[in-house]
Amino acid sequence: MAELQLFGTWGSPFSKRVEMGLKLKGLEYEFIEEDIKNKSPLLQKYNPVHQKVPVLLHKGKPIAESLVILEYIDDTWDVGSPILPKSPYDRAMARFWAKFIDEKCIPTLRKACWSVGSEQEKAKEEAAILLKLLDSQVEGKKFFGGDTFGLVDIAASFIAYWFGILAECGEVQILNKDKFPNLCEWIDVFTNNSFVKEILPPKDILTEKFKALFQAAKQARTA
Known part of the structure:
Protein backbone atom coordinates (compact mmCIF):
# COMPACT_ATOMS: atom_id res chain seq x y z
CA MET A 1 0.00 0.00 0.00
CA TRP A 77 6.44 17.78 4.76
CA ASP A 78 9.01 20.55 4.60
CA VAL A 79 9.56 20.06 0.88
CA GLY A 80 8.43 21.77 -2.30
CA SER A 81 6.46 25.00 -2.06
CA PRO A 82 4.74 26.09 1.18
CA ILE A 83 0.95 26.07 1.33
CA LEU A 84 0.68 28.54 4.22
CA PRO A 85 2.86 31.61 4.85
CA LYS A 86 5.66 31.57 7.43
CA SER A 87 4.50 34.59 9.45
CA PRO A 88 2.02 33.69 12.24
CA TYR A 89 -0.11 36.72 11.34
CA ASP A 90 -0.17 35.88 7.64
CA ARG A 91 -1.00 32.26 8.48
CA ALA A 92 -3.91 33.42 10.64
CA MET A 93 -5.18 35.66 7.81
CA ALA A 94 -4.90 32.81 5.31
CA ARG A 95 -6.93 30.57 7.60
CA PHE A 96 -9.51 33.33 8.08
CA TRP A 97 -10.09 33.88 4.37
CA ALA A 98 -10.09 30.17 3.56
CA LYS A 99 -12.77 29.68 6.22
CA PHE A 100 -14.67 32.69 4.88
CA ILE A 101 -14.71 31.08 1.44
CA ASP A 102 -15.94 27.74 2.79
CA GLU A 103 -18.53 28.99 5.26
CA LYS A 104 -19.81 32.11 3.50
CA CYS A 105 -18.96 32.24 -0.20
CA ILE A 106 -19.44 28.71 -1.48
CA PRO A 107 -22.86 28.06 0.14
CA THR A 108 -24.17 31.45 -1.05
CA LEU A 109 -22.85 31.02 -4.60
CA ARG A 110 -24.38 27.57 -4.82
CA LYS A 111 -27.69 28.93 -3.56
CA ALA A 112 -27.55 31.71 -6.14
CA CYS A 113 -27.22 29.10 -8.88
CA TRP A 114 -29.70 26.50 -7.69
CA SER A 115 -32.52 28.48 -6.09
CA VAL A 116 -35.28 30.30 -8.00
CA GLY A 117 -37.40 33.44 -7.73
CA SER A 118 -36.99 35.83 -4.83
CA GLU A 119 -34.77 33.39 -2.97
CA GLN A 120 -32.33 33.38 -5.88
CA GLU A 121 -32.32 37.17 -6.16
CA LYS A 122 -31.53 37.50 -2.46
CA ALA A 123 -28.73 34.95 -2.77
CA LYS A 124 -27.30 36.83 -5.77
CA GLU A 125 -27.25 40.07 -3.78
CA GLU A 126 -25.52 38.36 -0.86
CA ALA A 127 -23.04 36.71 -3.22
CA ALA A 128 -22.12 40.09 -4.72
CA ILE A 129 -21.31 41.49 -1.27
CA LEU A 130 -19.10 38.51 -0.43
CA LEU A 131 -17.31 38.56 -3.76
CA LYS A 132 -16.60 42.26 -3.34
CA LEU A 133 -14.77 41.48 -0.12
CA LEU A 134 -12.63 38.92 -1.94
CA ASP A 135 -12.09 41.37 -4.78
CA SER A 136 -10.58 43.87 -2.36
CA GLN A 137 -8.33 41.20 -0.83
CA VAL A 138 -6.62 40.38 -4.12
CA GLU A 139 -6.32 43.96 -5.38
CA GLY A 140 -2.82 44.69 -6.68
CA LYS A 141 -1.73 41.08 -6.15
CA LYS A 142 -1.03 38.13 -8.41
CA PHE A 143 -2.35 35.70 -5.81
CA PHE A 144 -4.12 36.18 -2.48
CA GLY A 145 -0.77 35.79 -0.74
CA GLY A 146 0.95 38.26 -3.04
CA ASP A 147 3.33 36.65 -5.53
CA THR A 148 2.99 33.25 -3.86
CA PHE A 149 0.32 30.66 -4.66
CA GLY A 150 -1.07 29.31 -1.40
CA LEU A 151 -3.94 28.22 0.83
CA VAL A 152 -6.47 30.94 -0.03
CA ASP A 153 -5.95 30.47 -3.77
CA ILE A 154 -6.51 26.75 -3.37
CA ALA A 155 -9.61 27.35 -1.23
CA ALA A 156 -10.97 29.80 -3.82
CA SER A 157 -10.53 27.36 -6.69
CA PHE A 158 -14.28 26.66 -6.57
CA ILE A 159 -14.92 30.33 -7.33
CA ALA A 160 -12.30 30.41 -10.07
CA TYR A 161 -13.51 27.33 -11.94
CA TRP A 162 -16.55 25.42 -10.73
CA PHE A 163 -18.72 28.45 -10.06
CA GLY A 164 -18.19 29.85 -13.56
CA ILE A 165 -19.41 26.60 -15.10
CA LEU A 166 -22.34 26.38 -12.69
CA ALA A 167 -23.35 29.98 -13.39
CA GLU A 168 -23.17 29.44 -17.13
CA CYS A 169 -25.28 26.29 -16.98
CA GLY A 170 -27.78 27.93 -14.66
CA GLU A 171 -27.81 31.16 -16.69
CA VAL A 172 -26.88 33.22 -13.65
CA GLN A 173 -24.95 36.48 -14.04
CA ILE A 174 -22.96 37.53 -10.97
CA LEU A 175 -19.21 37.51 -11.45
CA ASN A 176 -18.04 39.96 -14.13
CA LYS A 177 -15.02 42.19 -14.77
CA ASP A 178 -16.94 45.45 -14.39
CA LYS A 179 -17.95 44.76 -10.79
CA PHE A 180 -15.07 42.52 -9.70
CA PRO A 181 -12.00 43.47 -11.78
CA ASN A 182 -9.39 42.23 -9.31
CA LEU A 183 -11.08 38.90 -8.67
CA CYS A 184 -11.60 38.28 -12.39
CA GLU A 185 -7.94 39.10 -13.06
CA TRP A 186 -6.96 36.59 -10.37
CA ILE A 187 -9.26 33.99 -11.96
CA ASP A 188 -7.52 34.46 -15.30
CA VAL A 189 -4.11 34.02 -13.69
CA PHE A 190 -5.28 31.03 -11.64
CA THR A 191 -7.04 29.07 -14.38
CA ASN A 192 -4.26 29.66 -16.91
CA ASN A 193 -1.54 28.53 -14.52
CA SER A 194 0.05 25.38 -15.98
CA PHE A 195 0.25 23.79 -12.52
CA VAL A 196 -3.48 24.33 -11.93
CA LYS A 197 -4.55 23.29 -15.44
CA GLU A 198 -3.01 19.85 -14.91
CA ILE A 199 -5.32 19.25 -11.95
CA LEU A 200 -8.65 20.87 -12.91
CA PRO A 201 -11.27 18.45 -14.28
CA PRO A 202 -12.28 18.82 -17.95
CA LYS A 203 -14.70 21.71 -18.47
CA ASP A 204 -16.79 19.91 -21.09
CA ILE A 205 -17.48 16.96 -18.81
CA LEU A 206 -18.38 19.20 -15.86
CA THR A 207 -20.63 21.29 -18.11
CA GLU A 208 -22.46 18.20 -19.33
CA LYS A 209 -22.92 17.00 -15.75
CA PHE A 210 -24.20 20.35 -14.46
CA LYS A 211 -26.57 20.83 -17.39
CA ALA A 212 -28.13 17.44 -16.66
CA LEU A 213 -28.53 18.37 -12.99
CA PHE A 214 -30.17 21.70 -13.84
CA GLN A 215 -32.52 19.99 -16.27
CA ALA A 216 -33.47 17.40 -13.65
CA ALA A 217 -34.10 20.16 -11.08
CA LYS A 218 -36.26 22.07 -13.55
CA GLN A 219 -38.32 18.99 -14.34
CA ALA A 220 -38.77 18.28 -10.62
CA ARG A 221 -40.10 21.79 -10.03
CA THR A 222 -42.62 21.52 -12.86
CA ALA A 223 -43.72 17.97 -12.13
Whole structure:
Protein backbone atom coordinates (compact mmCIF):
# COMPACT_ATOMS: atom_id res chain seq x y z
CA MET A 1 0.00 0.00 0.00
CA ALA A 2 1.23 3.51 -0.85
CA GLU A 3 2.31 5.74 2.03
CA LEU A 4 -0.22 8.34 0.88
CA GLN A 5 -3.68 7.54 -0.43
CA LEU A 6 -6.28 10.11 -1.39
CA PHE A 7 -9.94 9.15 -1.42
CA GLY A 8 -11.71 11.58 -3.72
CA THR A 9 -13.84 12.09 -6.81
CA TRP A 10 -12.71 13.31 -10.22
CA GLY A 11 -14.91 16.43 -10.25
CA SER A 12 -14.90 17.47 -6.60
CA PRO A 13 -13.41 20.93 -5.92
CA PHE A 14 -12.54 19.74 -2.43
CA SER A 15 -10.66 16.68 -3.68
CA LYS A 16 -8.84 18.88 -6.18
CA ARG A 17 -7.74 21.16 -3.34
CA VAL A 18 -5.83 18.30 -1.78
CA GLU A 19 -4.36 17.28 -5.12
CA MET A 20 -3.05 20.83 -5.53
CA GLY A 21 -1.49 20.71 -2.07
CA LEU A 22 0.18 17.36 -2.73
CA LYS A 23 1.47 18.58 -6.07
CA LEU A 24 2.86 21.79 -4.53
CA LYS A 25 4.88 19.60 -2.19
CA GLY A 26 5.92 17.20 -4.92
CA LEU A 27 4.46 14.23 -3.05
CA GLU A 28 3.56 10.91 -4.64
CA TYR A 29 0.18 9.42 -3.76
CA GLU A 30 -2.38 6.87 -4.83
CA PHE A 31 -5.73 8.33 -5.87
CA ILE A 32 -8.76 6.21 -5.00
CA GLU A 33 -11.89 7.24 -6.91
CA GLU A 34 -15.04 7.15 -4.79
CA ASP A 35 -18.63 6.86 -5.91
CA ILE A 36 -20.47 9.27 -3.62
CA LYS A 37 -23.82 7.62 -4.39
CA ASN A 38 -22.38 4.26 -3.38
CA LYS A 39 -19.79 5.02 -0.70
CA SER A 40 -17.17 2.39 -0.14
CA PRO A 41 -16.77 0.70 3.26
CA LEU A 42 -13.27 2.21 3.44
CA LEU A 43 -14.55 5.78 3.05
CA GLN A 44 -17.16 5.15 5.74
CA LYS A 45 -14.48 3.66 7.95
CA TYR A 46 -11.96 6.46 7.51
CA ASN A 47 -14.48 9.33 7.67
CA PRO A 48 -17.30 8.02 9.86
CA VAL A 49 -18.42 11.52 10.91
CA HIS A 50 -19.16 13.02 7.47
CA GLN A 51 -18.63 10.03 5.15
CA LYS A 52 -17.48 12.28 2.33
CA VAL A 53 -14.37 13.05 0.31
CA PRO A 54 -11.63 14.00 0.49
CA VAL A 55 -9.83 11.77 2.96
CA LEU A 56 -6.05 11.54 3.03
CA LEU A 57 -4.62 8.31 4.39
CA HIS A 58 -1.04 8.69 5.66
CA LYS A 59 0.58 5.46 6.81
CA GLY A 60 -2.88 4.09 7.57
CA LYS A 61 -4.02 7.17 9.54
CA PRO A 62 -6.95 9.15 8.04
CA ILE A 63 -7.26 12.94 7.87
CA ALA A 64 -10.56 14.44 6.67
CA GLU A 65 -11.76 17.89 5.51
CA SER A 66 -9.83 19.58 2.72
CA LEU A 67 -8.55 22.62 4.63
CA VAL A 68 -7.47 20.44 7.55
CA ILE A 69 -5.68 18.11 5.13
CA LEU A 70 -3.87 21.00 3.46
CA GLU A 71 -2.54 22.24 6.80
CA TYR A 72 -1.50 18.70 7.71
CA ILE A 73 0.41 18.34 4.46
CA ASP A 74 2.15 21.67 5.01
CA ASP A 75 3.06 20.82 8.61
CA THR A 76 4.26 17.30 7.84
CA TRP A 77 6.44 17.78 4.76
CA ASP A 78 9.01 20.55 4.60
CA VAL A 79 9.56 20.06 0.88
CA GLY A 80 8.43 21.77 -2.30
CA SER A 81 6.46 25.00 -2.06
CA PRO A 82 4.74 26.09 1.18
CA ILE A 83 0.95 26.07 1.33
CA LEU A 84 0.68 28.54 4.22
CA PRO A 85 2.86 31.61 4.85
CA LYS A 86 5.66 31.57 7.43
CA SER A 87 4.50 34.59 9.45
CA PRO A 88 2.02 33.69 12.24
CA TYR A 89 -0.11 36.72 11.34
CA ASP A 90 -0.17 35.88 7.64
CA ARG A 91 -1.00 32.26 8.48
CA ALA A 92 -3.91 33.42 10.64
CA MET A 93 -5.18 35.66 7.81
CA ALA A 94 -4.90 32.81 5.31
CA ARG A 95 -6.93 30.57 7.60
CA PHE A 96 -9.51 33.33 8.08
CA TRP A 97 -10.09 33.88 4.37
CA ALA A 98 -10.09 30.17 3.56
CA LYS A 99 -12.77 29.68 6.22
CA PHE A 100 -14.67 32.69 4.88
CA ILE A 101 -14.71 31.08 1.44
CA ASP A 102 -15.94 27.74 2.79
CA GLU A 103 -18.53 28.99 5.26
CA LYS A 104 -19.81 32.11 3.50
CA CYS A 105 -18.96 32.24 -0.20
CA ILE A 106 -19.44 28.71 -1.48
CA PRO A 107 -22.86 28.06 0.14
CA THR A 108 -24.17 31.45 -1.05
CA LEU A 109 -22.85 31.02 -4.60
CA ARG A 110 -24.38 27.57 -4.82
CA LYS A 111 -27.69 28.93 -3.56
CA ALA A 112 -27.55 31.71 -6.14
CA CYS A 113 -27.22 29.10 -8.88
CA TRP A 114 -29.70 26.50 -7.69
CA SER A 115 -32.52 28.48 -6.09
CA VAL A 116 -35.28 30.30 -8.00
CA GLY A 117 -37.40 33.44 -7.73
CA SER A 118 -36.99 35.83 -4.83
CA GLU A 119 -34.77 33.39 -2.97
CA GLN A 120 -32.33 33.38 -5.88
CA GLU A 121 -32.32 37.17 -6.16
CA LYS A 122 -31.53 37.50 -2.46
CA ALA A 123 -28.73 34.95 -2.77
CA LYS A 124 -27.30 36.83 -5.77
CA GLU A 125 -27.25 40.07 -3.78
CA GLU A 126 -25.52 38.36 -0.86
CA ALA A 127 -23.04 36.71 -3.22
CA ALA A 128 -22.12 40.09 -4.72
CA ILE A 129 -21.31 41.49 -1.27
CA LEU A 130 -19.10 38.51 -0.43
CA LEU A 131 -17.31 38.56 -3.76
CA LYS A 132 -16.60 42.26 -3.34
CA LEU A 133 -14.77 41.48 -0.12
CA LEU A 134 -12.63 38.92 -1.94
CA ASP A 135 -12.09 41.37 -4.78
CA SER A 136 -10.58 43.87 -2.36
CA GLN A 137 -8.33 41.20 -0.83
CA VAL A 138 -6.62 40.38 -4.12
CA GLU A 139 -6.32 43.96 -5.38
CA GLY A 140 -2.82 44.69 -6.68
CA LYS A 141 -1.73 41.08 -6.15
CA LYS A 142 -1.03 38.13 -8.41
CA PHE A 143 -2.35 35.70 -5.81
CA PHE A 144 -4.12 36.18 -2.48
CA GLY A 145 -0.77 35.79 -0.74
CA GLY A 146 0.95 38.26 -3.04
CA ASP A 147 3.33 36.65 -5.53
CA THR A 148 2.99 33.25 -3.86
CA PHE A 149 0.32 30.66 -4.66
CA GLY A 150 -1.07 29.31 -1.40
CA LEU A 151 -3.94 28.22 0.83
CA VAL A 152 -6.47 30.94 -0.03
CA ASP A 153 -5.95 30.47 -3.77
CA ILE A 154 -6.51 26.75 -3.37
CA ALA A 155 -9.61 27.35 -1.23
CA ALA A 156 -10.97 29.80 -3.82
CA SER A 157 -10.53 27.36 -6.69
CA PHE A 158 -14.28 26.66 -6.57
CA ILE A 159 -14.92 30.33 -7.33
CA ALA A 160 -12.30 30.41 -10.07
CA TYR A 161 -13.51 27.33 -11.94
CA TRP A 162 -16.55 25.42 -10.73
CA PHE A 163 -18.72 28.45 -10.06
CA GLY A 164 -18.19 29.85 -13.56
CA ILE A 165 -19.41 26.60 -15.10
CA LEU A 166 -22.34 26.38 -12.69
CA ALA A 167 -23.35 29.98 -13.39
CA GLU A 168 -23.17 29.44 -17.13
CA CYS A 169 -25.28 26.29 -16.98
CA GLY A 170 -27.78 27.93 -14.66
CA GLU A 171 -27.81 31.16 -16.69
CA VAL A 172 -26.88 33.22 -13.65
CA GLN A 173 -24.95 36.48 -14.04
CA ILE A 174 -22.96 37.53 -10.97
CA LEU A 175 -19.21 37.51 -11.45
CA ASN A 176 -18.04 39.96 -14.13
CA LYS A 177 -15.02 42.19 -14.77
CA ASP A 178 -16.94 45.45 -14.39
CA LYS A 179 -17.95 44.76 -10.79
CA PHE A 180 -15.07 42.52 -9.70
CA PRO A 181 -12.00 43.47 -11.78
CA ASN A 182 -9.39 42.23 -9.31
CA LEU A 183 -11.08 38.90 -8.67
CA CYS A 184 -11.60 38.28 -12.39
CA GLU A 185 -7.94 39.10 -13.06
CA TRP A 186 -6.96 36.59 -10.37
CA ILE A 187 -9.26 33.99 -11.96
CA ASP A 188 -7.52 34.46 -15.30
CA VAL A 189 -4.11 34.02 -13.69
CA PHE A 190 -5.28 31.03 -11.64
CA THR A 191 -7.04 29.07 -14.38
CA ASN A 192 -4.26 29.66 -16.91
CA ASN A 193 -1.54 28.53 -14.52
CA SER A 194 0.05 25.38 -15.98
CA PHE A 195 0.25 23.79 -12.52
CA VAL A 196 -3.48 24.33 -11.93
CA LYS A 197 -4.55 23.29 -15.44
CA GLU A 198 -3.01 19.85 -14.91
CA ILE A 199 -5.32 19.25 -11.95
CA LEU A 200 -8.65 20.87 -12.91
CA PRO A 201 -11.27 18.45 -14.28
CA PRO A 202 -12.28 18.82 -17.95
CA LYS A 203 -14.70 21.71 -18.47
CA ASP A 204 -16.79 19.91 -21.09
CA ILE A 205 -17.48 16.96 -18.81
CA LEU A 206 -18.38 19.20 -15.86
CA THR A 207 -20.63 21.29 -18.11
CA GLU A 208 -22.46 18.20 -19.33
CA LYS A 209 -22.92 17.00 -15.75
CA PHE A 210 -24.20 20.35 -14.46
CA LYS A 211 -26.57 20.83 -17.39
CA ALA A 212 -28.13 17.44 -16.66
CA LEU A 213 -28.53 18.37 -12.99
CA PHE A 214 -30.17 21.70 -13.84
CA GLN A 215 -32.52 19.99 -16.27
CA ALA A 216 -33.47 17.40 -13.65
CA ALA A 217 -34.10 20.16 -11.08
CA LYS A 218 -36.26 22.07 -13.55
CA GLN A 219 -38.32 18.99 -14.34
CA ALA A 220 -38.77 18.28 -10.62
CA ARG A 221 -40.10 21.79 -10.03
CA THR A 222 -42.62 21.52 -12.86
CA ALA A 223 -43.72 17.97 -12.13
